[in-house]
Structures are given as structure tokens and as C-alpha cells.
Amino acid sequence: MKQVFNDREELLIAIYLDICNFYDTNYEFRSYLENNSPNKVQYFTDLELIAMVIFGSLMHNDNKKRIYKYIRAHYRAYFPTLPSYSRFVKRLNNLHEAIFHLLNYFMNYAEHSSGAYYIIDSFPVMVAKAHHTLKSKWANGVVKKGYKSSKDLWLYGVNVHMIVDASNNHKLPMPIYTTIDTANVFDLNVAKQMLPQLENLNVSGDLAYSDTVFIDELKDQHSIVLGVPIKAKKGKLLSLMEQVSNSFFSSLRQPIEILFGITDRFSKIQDAHLVRSYSGLLFHISLNFVAFFIDYFCFNINC
Numbered sequence: 001m002k003q004v005f006n007d008r009e010e011l012l013i014a015i016y017l018d019i020c021n022f023y024d025t026n027y028e029f030r031s032y033l034e035n036n037s038p039n040k041v042q043y044f045t046d047l048e049l050i051a052m053v054i055f056g057s058l059m060h061n062d063n064k065k066r067i068y069k070y071i072r073a074h075y076r077a078y079f080p081t082l083p084s085y086s087r088f089v090k091r092l093n094n095l096h097e098a099i100f101h102l103l104n105y106f107m108n109y110a111e112h113s114s115g116a117y118y119i120i121d122s123f124p125v126m127v128a129k130a131h132h133t134l135k136s137k138w139a140n141g142v143v144k145k146g147y148k149s150s151k152d153l154w155l156y157g158v159n160v161h162m163i164v165d166a167s168n169n170h171k172l173p174m175p176i177y178t179t180i181d182t183a184n185v186f187d188l189n190v191a192k193q194m195l196p197q198l199e200n201l202n203v204s205g206d207l208a209y210s211d212t213v214f215i216d217e218l219k220d221q222h223s224i225v226l227g228v229p230i231k232a233k234k235g236k237l238l239s240l241m242e243q244v245s246n247s248f249f250s251s252l253r254q255p256i257e258i259l260f261g262i263t264d265r266f267s268k269i270q271d272a273h274l275v276r277s278y279s280g281l282l283f284h285i286s287l288n289f290v291a292f293f294i295d296y297f298c299f300n301i302n303c
Contacts, residue, residue, distance in 0.1 A: 002300040011058070011301060012078060015294075016051035022105040023047055029105075032098035044081045049091060050099055052079060057291035058301065062268055064089055093279040100286035103178070106298050118203045119173060119256040120163045120195070120226075122187050123264070125272050125285055128156040157183050157272060160285060161190045163203070166255040172262065172296060173255045180285060188214070196222055204252045207231055227252075266292045 005011040022029055033046040055075075056067030068085050076082065083091075158180050164173035177198070181190050187208040195203065200223045210228045218224040229246040232238050238246065264270045267288035275281045295301060 002298060004300040004302065006302045008059070008303045009075075009078075011299070011303060012051065012055045012075065014299075015055050015058075016047065018105065019047050019051050019054075019102065022102060026101075026105070029098060029101050032101055033095070044079070044083055046091070046095060046098070048079060049088070050095060050102070053092060053287055054099075054102075054291055054294065057267070057287055058295055063274070064092060093277065093283050096279060096282035096286045099283070099290055102290055103175075103293060106290065106294055107174075107176075116202060117165075117167050117252075118163055118176070118201050119166050119253055120161075120191060120203055120205045120209065121253065121256045121260070122159040122161040122190070123260040123270060124155050124157055124159055124183060125270055125281070126155045126157040127272050127275060127281065155183055158281065158285075159183055159185070159187070159190075160269075160289070161187065161194065162256070163194060163198070164256050164259060166204075166252075172259050174297065175259075175293070178289070180282070195224055195226070199223055201225070203227070204249060206249075206253065262296070263289065263292050266295065 003014070005014065023033075052071050052075075053064070053067055056070050059070060061067045061070045065085070068088055071079060072082060082088075159182070161179050161181060162175050163177040164175050166173040168174075177194055179190065179194060187205075188211055191205070191209050192214060195201075195218055202225045204227050207229050209226060210231050215226045215228070218226050227249065229249045230238060230242045232242075269285060269288040269292070272281055272284050275284050
């Protein structure tokens with residue numbers, strides 16, 4: 001059951017305590033933090049920093065500067081040793097892995113039962129798009145140019161790949177596996193890394209995942225049934241029954257498209273044109289997705 005919050009200060013404290021609890025129980029999370037050495041004087045800890053930015057994002061502040069100003073103006077009493085903005089930004093960009101790892105903790109919060117039906121897909125996070133991709137030299141080539149067929153768009157950025165549990169027809173599908181790769185890597189290549197780590201699933205994908213050898217391998221070795229639409233042969237049209245089958249597959253995949261749309265409306269996660277570094281891009285994705293997950297799956301925020 002979702003935890004209900006009618007008071008913002010209560011919400012801030014709850015987020016901080018949850019993060020502290022995860023820190024105490026998860027070694028991998030601790031390893032991602034900068035200030036976990038016993039020899040360092042922690043006048044402003046990474047735990048405070050993470051709680052601050054998640055809370056600020058939940059209050060619909062959509063970038064670091066707005067979060068910093070919001071906390072300084074309204075919650076300085078909770079963060080009396082708040083560092084300067086430049087130090088705040090520098091430390092945040094190094095914490096993207098820790099923030100993304102928090103997703104594992106908050107997944108345990110959410111109402112979730114082992115489902116019978118899953119969907120795999122990806123959405124883009126764009127640093128540049130359309131004609132701007134021709135001259136973009138962003139992040140020293142770490143971020144790549146790619147084509148997103150679902151949007152009929154050339155983009156410069158990364159793709160967030162996701163497997164979701166879509167068994168519940170009355171709620172948003174629940175993300176169970178998320179990873180990030182550059183925009184020039186095909187969805188199928190990422191799926192070949194993701195899906196073999198799971199077992200006993202019925203998964204639906206689009207034409208990007210159409211590979212007979214891979215589909216047979218998943219079924220034989222991992223008991224995963226990957227269903228994809230029927231691809232028309234070159235120079236031929238699909239039959240009426242094949243068109244009906246593809247329409248059915250499209251309807252099955254609607255929940256993940258709705259999830260991606262709501263995520264982007266909540267946080268503008270797909271728009272990263274103001275980001276200026278690769279670590280900043282990963283922070284942008286991690287913070288916005290974790291804040292969205294908390295808001296929609298874990299907490300009922302009425303403040």
C-alpha cells in the first residue's frame with residue numbers, strides 16, 4: 001500500500017530515513033557514495049544531498065539550480081551546512097549511480113506481484129535532435145547519434161531500455177529491469193544482454209526485437225517467450241490475418257507507451273539539451289526516473 005503524505009516536511013524526513021535505511025543495509029549502495037570513508041569529515045553528507053535532490057524533484061523543480069534555490073529558500077533549516085551551488089553541482093554529478101541504485105530499494109515499496117505478462121521497449125533521452133545532430137560534438141563522442149523509428153527521428157543522446165510487468169490492466173506497468181545505452185546501439189543488441197538474465201517470462205516487443213534465432217534461444221535456454229509482430233517480406237504485403245495479429249500486438253504494448261509518456265510529462269526526462277556532461281546526463285536520467293517511480297508507485301503525495 002502506498003504511504004500517504006499530506007505534509008512536505010514529513011515527506012522530506014521520510015525520504016531521508018529511507019535512504020539512510022538503504023545505506024545501512026546495502027553495501028553496493030554505500031560503495032557508490034563519495035563520502036563513505038571513516039577518515040572524512042562529513043559536514044554535509046551524500047545521504048543529505050540525495051534526499052535533497054529527490055525531494056526537490058518531487059516538488060516539480062526540473063533542474064539542479066531550481067532544486068538548490070528551492071531548498072535554500074524553504075528548507076535551509078533542515079540543511080544548515082548546505083554547500084555552495086558550485087560544490088553542490090560537482091558532487092551531484094558523481095552520485096548518479098547511487099541515485100539510480102536507489103530504484104532497487106523503492107521497488108520493494110511498490111505494490112507488485114509476480115506477473116504473467118511483460119513488455120520490453122526503450123525511450124530516447126535527447127541531447128540534440130533533427131538537423132542539430134549533424135554538428136553536435138557533445139561529450140567527446142561518448143553520446144552517439146542514432147535513429148528512433150517509433151518517433152521517425154534522428155537524435156544525439158542515449159536510450160533508456162526497460163522491461164515492465166504489464167499484468168495489471170488497471171495500473172501503470174511496473175518497471176523491473178532498466179539499463180542505459182547509447183542511441184546508436186540497436187534495441188535488439190541490448191535485449192540480448194537484458195533478457196537472458198531473467199527466466200520464465202512472456203514478453204512482448206516491437207519489430208526491433210524480431211530475430212528468429214534469438215527468440216528460439218530464449219525459449220529453449222531461459223523459458224522466455226518473446227512475441228513480436230509479423231514482419232512483411234520484401235516486396236510483399238501482409239495478409240489480413242497478419243495485419244490483425246500485428247494490431248493485437250500493438251494493443252498489448254500500449255501500457256509501456258503510456259508509461260513512457262507519463263514519465264516524460266512528469267519530469268521532461270527525454271529532453272536533455274541543457275545538459276553539458278556525460279555524468280550530468282546520467283544524473284538527469286537517474287534523478288528524474290527515481291523521482292517519477294517514487295511519486296507514481298511508492299508514495300501518495302498530497303502536498
